[in-house]
Amino acid sequence: MTTHLEDYARKLGIQPGQVALELGWDEDSDPEISEAIEEVLGEDFLDEETDDLCDAVVLWWREEDGDLVDGLVDAVRPLGDNGRVWLLTPGTGQPGTVAPGEISESAQLAGLVQTKAERLGQWQGSCLVPRGNTKK
Numbered sequence: 001m002t003t004h005l006e007d008y009a010r011k012l013g014i015q016p017g018q019v020a021l022e023l024g025w026d027e028d029s030d031p032e033i034s035e036a037i038e039e040v041l042g043e044d045f046l047d048e049e050t051d052d053l054c055d056a057v058v059l060w061w062r063e064e065d066g067d068l069v070d071g072l073v074d075a076v077r078p079l080g081d082n083g084r085v086w087l088l089t090p091g092t093g094q095p096g097t098v099a100p101g102e103i104s105e106s107a108q109l110a111g112l113v114q115t116k117a118e119r120l121g122q123w124q125g126s127c128l129v130p131r132g133n134t135k136k
Contacts, residue, residue, distance in 0.1 A: 008036040011118045012086050012125065014056060021046040021078055024060035024071070028096070030121050033088070034058070046078075053080040060088050060123075062096030068103070072110035076130065085112065087126040094122055 014020065014037050022034060022045040037058065038044055046052055057075045061068060075085045087107075089098040107114055107128050116127035 008033050008120055009040040011120065012037065012056070012058075013084070013127070014040045016040055016042055018055040019046060019052065019080075020056040020058060021048070021050070021054045022058045022060075023048060023075055024065065026060065026062075028062070028090075029060045029088075030123055033120055033123065050078065052078070053083070054078050055080055055083050057083070057085045058088060059085055061098060062090060063098050064096060068098065068106035069109045072106055072112060072128065076110065076112065079130070083129075084115075085128040087128055088120065088123045089126070091119065091122050091124045 018041060020037060020041055022037075025034065034045070045058075046054055057079060059071060059075045061071055065071065072085065072087070079085070087103065089103070090096045103126055104114060107126070111131050112128040113131050114126050115129055118125040118127075
């Protein structure tokens with residue numbers, strides 16, 4: 001039986017032994033999502049200043065955080081060959097919600113393609129991969 005914490009990591013495709021980086025975490029972020037990922041990884045997220053490549057970047061983003069294209073370009077830099085960015089935005093009706101059209105347009109401008117969307121508690125997750133790498 002999986003707990004809802006393990007379910008968060010499963011929905012994000014996080015596997016034991018992978019390496020992940022978390023960007024944009026703030027007091028409104030859901031710590032259960034972060035904890036679930038770290039529990040499955042078996043270690044903490046990489047430090048934001050690392051030069052290591054990672055399998056996944058978890059990017060928390062709210063409407064007021066600035067230019068989403070810039071945020072996505074920064075999130076792509078540490079990705080390994082088959083890496084993906086999980087863009088986590090407040091769900092519909094929550095403060096800071098980002099319009100779906102803005103997500104798809106920003107992803108395209110940053111060279112990314114959305115492959116999947118998941119609801120994670122009060123947050124909406126969009127799986128973004130570099131164009132040409134459409135594996136989930």
